[in-house]
Amino acid sequence: MRLIQGNEACAEGAIAAGCRFFAGYPISPSSEIAEAMARMLPRHGGVFLQAEDELASLGAVLGAALGGTKAMTATSGPGFSLMQEHIGYGYLAEIPCVVVDVMRGGPSTGLPTQPSQGDVMQAQWGSHGDRAAVVLAPVGVQEVYDLTIQAFGLSETLRMPVTLLYDEVVGHMREGVDLAIPDPMTLGGRPRSSQPAGPSFRPYKANATGVAELPDFGRGYRFHVTGLMHDERGFPTTDTSVVAALLERLENKAQAAKDLVMPEAYLMDDATLVLVAYGITGRTAKAAVDTLRSRGIRAGLWRPRLLWPAQDEMLRGALQNAEMVVVAEMNRGQWAREVERVAAGSVILRPLLKAGGATITTEEMVGHALDMLEAPDIASPDRVSGRTTELYANISSGSAVALESKVVE
């Protein structure tokens, strides 16, 4: 057991996973990741590069990854915004890498030192165009370590950028961590082409799992990598059927992550009141569940470790016996919409939203749940944000009722 910070655990996880290249531009509250990588990489024969900005950071990471190295960058909201273009490039060109976003308050430079969970939608939709994303959300220091390793495994296996998303509190919290040597199964492997080099070589010919098997640069293959829509040869095309098939293949391959990253289900077996939360809010929710249970309320926690792609089927299954659902997050309502989409019409759902730099307290969560139990049919305002998000649902008949979500400021 070692007592380390979340951000240090991220660097430890990256090194354990075999990451040997890091390029970044330090930014609060993620800077300790860059600091730790700068310290550790040279000792492991790796390269640390402080770039001039976040565009260059991810550009360098993509280049290192094409050269065959496991590579990572870390940033926070403002830098994550700058990285979106290259995230899209890495996705389309099928370049594995890990991008860490330690969330602070936004938009813009926002609240550099305060926590937030405001980049959840950005992590999925920040880059233009149709794009699937794989986004992992650790809850504490141990999980930062474990999920950093898994992020590398997924990015390698699926050959795509994978995002590790957590808040400032998780990043700076110190806890005892078991820095276990990673399981080779979790580490996966980067599919590389076994086709012979030559005129018939097709770098973007997908394997059985829908992943292109690019060789590493410098291995005797000549091929083209582009951010334009491309055919199997890697050359630009505007052939609509080729483009449509490419988009579909890329989206489909990312779905594999759904079966590889399991959510935490805490006291869910008989839970009728379910809290859904992730990151530091997931810790608070667990404490809230304990408090509610001690008062005889059948509460449970469903905590996704994978935010994207959303695990619709697992969530639907988990909420099967639920009557009421609280989605708690430190933003103005982001992942709550995913839960609304999945649980529409079958439960009473009232999000607990808090933006502004403070975390949600256990007391606020318990209070919110008790308010809801007391008056499930009344749209009472969320006691933290003062905003009412009401879902009309007919539970007794179980019929799908037209869903209306209204926000009252």
Place this chain on the structure above:
Amino acid sequence: MERDRSRVNVRLTGSGGQGIALAATVLAEAALDSGLYATMLQEYGPEARGGATKADLSLARSPIANPQFQVPDLCLAISDKAWTRFGQELIGRKDVGLVTDRDRVVIPGVSDPTEMGIISLPFDEAAKLQIGAKVVTNMICAASLARLIEAVPLDGVAKVAERRSPAAFKDKNRQATQLGWQMMDEYLSVHVLPWRSSEGEVGVLAAGGDVAIAGVGALGAGSGAGEDWIHKGGGRSALRS
């Protein structure tokens, strides 16, 4: 909200540069070494670079769900700024133990903090006069708190303090932990502290062996890690662990 009595929440506060975060880290690490669970959250804003700053430490026998807390069981303040920002609001609460630096914290209108149940000790002066290095004040505080909490042994704190010191300060930091432990030990042998648990039990913290402040002392009670070092054992209150 009722207190989780198998857990101790300690807030260490001071001015940026006094080594508050390191003191909390040393305690957390020593707790881990004793087989306990520990979480530590340190203030990260610009305050940590000069203004009043805090580190929130939790120690428990089982995994800690939420590392955050609003009201601590125990609060240390070793600067005026820190007292004003974090300590003052806790004064008069019967379920919170307060520890201050005798010379660095002046509580307006209070001439003798001891009468109010506040443990007021000359940490800074002891560092200067007895160890000859002001920078070890934080380690004196860490060991003093360890004695008060009864969850981590002196040996453990000394070992971690030494491990985390630069070579030139290893000896001084080890001495500092011994001094800090001793200061609190002596204080507790002559003072009765009127802290109460949230259930209203009148408590005497550690002094007579009975521990009734919510949480504090709970970790040292019962079987398991650290049992043999507990000073003047016996008579633990029946806190849940």
